[in-house]
Amino acid sequence: MSIHRLVQRDSIVRAEASAWLAQLDKGDLRAADLEALREWIQRSPRHAQELRQLARLSEDLNVLTDLAGPLHDAARSYYVRSPASRRIPWAATAAILAVLAVVVGLVFDARDQPRDAWSKFATTAVGEQREVTLPDGSAIALNSDSRLRVSYGARYRNVRLLQGEALFEVAQDPHRPFVVDAGMGRVEALGTTFAVRLDLDSIEVAVTHGRVRVYDRHAPAPGGGSPVGETPTPAIVLARGERVVIVPPLAEATPETQTVPIRELQRKLAWREGLLDFSETPLDEVVREVGRHTNLEILVEDESLRSLEFNGLFRIGDTGPLFGALKTSFGIDARYIDADTVSLSRRAQDDPGDHPHLD
Known part of the structure; x- marks a missing residue:
């Protein structure tokens, strides 16, 4: 494909994204418009990327830029709507600087840490989203008001979701299991995309690609103990388009696996955009x-x-x-x-x- 055609396609996508953003600004989208916008976003990752980029530049969406992006982009999208419909800063200068310090730390620590020993603690404020990239290319997107800790080594990739919700896009590596602990639940995946939401009394797991195993991390394994990499019983296997809501302890009652249309799962993950x-x-x-x-x-x-x-x-x-x-x-x-x-x-x-x- 020629460079001219690539540039022309980019221009078309940018124009379409601008038109959608303008309609969102008007706030008069009807049901048919909403369905059309969802279909447009899901048609290509390029569409969602362009919509996010334009939103950041126009300060229309409350989105934190990618960790490797310009630092000033990370600070200028924070606002709330006052009763008089005026946009006002919702974080003091010191708080914004603290956020930027965390972003800088996430970027440079990931570069400086050896690949066989890497850890990170990441948080988001209310209304903020953030992405953390592991050395192997796996990506974690944090939703609003969330906290997690990542430990990465030669034979493990462990995440502890302490609060909130996160979406995990896992690079395939059969020799390095990817495990997420949330409350009493544990989710293990190899090469997949899934979301975990931790509420006060439940844990929700949904899979948009691949397969995961879900189980009670405190339940004893058949041979005794439950180290990472060994699956305690009982375990629930979720495939693409399936979700489960767990009310611990899992051992007392096996929750029902629900089949959910992929479009519905993507709708619930619209916070990424x-x-x-x-x-x-x-x-x-x-x-x-x-x-x-x-x-x-x-x-x-x-x-x-x-x-x-x-x-x-x-x-x-x-x-x-x-x-x-x-x-x-x-x-x-x-x-x-x-x-x-x-x-x-x-x-x-x-x-x-x-x-x-x-x-």
Whole structure:
């Protein structure tokens, strides 16, 4: 393929990404538009990459740049929406410098550490995403408000997810198992892509490519003990498009494996693109998910609102379009109690009966 054609294709992708970003800015995407955008993002990794790049340059998405990218890009996408819809910094200068120091440390420590002995502790603030690359090319994407520790050696790749959610893209190496510990659960994979989410009372594992084994890391192995690399029993094998939610201890009851369309799994991982993607999602779940990505506390005063099904695609950290959509489609008002708290309630004259899905 000629250089001219490559440049022309890049220009087309960039123009398409700009058009989608402009529509997101308007906040008036309908259901058909949302489906078209999802399809466009999933059509090629180049599409998602270009959308992230343009979003960072225009300061539209709350996304931390790749660790090897320019440092100033990592600092300029932090903002929240105030009640007056003004963008204001949500981290003091010292906090931003601390974030940059961590980013610099992650980059240069990874370069300086020998390949047979490498470790790293990584965290994200509320509303922040970050990527950590292991020496073998495996990549870990951290979602908002997450913490993990990575240990890498000649015969092991161990991760301890201490809080939050992460997506793992694992380079194949049968002689160096890739193991993730989260709470009482342990996930082992060889050459795969999977997500692990650690909540207060459960662990969720979903696979988008390859296979993983999930088990209770405290359960005794048949020969006694459960060192990394040996699989205790019972174990659950998950393949592409499967997920499981574990409520420890795993030994007491084997959880049911669920088959989930790949598109649904990708929708749940939209945070990697700086987006939150909802499809017929109960408002209660929407509020919880938005709350994971912002310091704003959202209260739902009317219990009948919690089950309303919601469709929408929103930028992380930007709650204005969300509240506007709730008001327009459901007659739900967002009232600021203070700078950090919003209450959602139905208008007094509204009929509490059925409402259409939000497009």
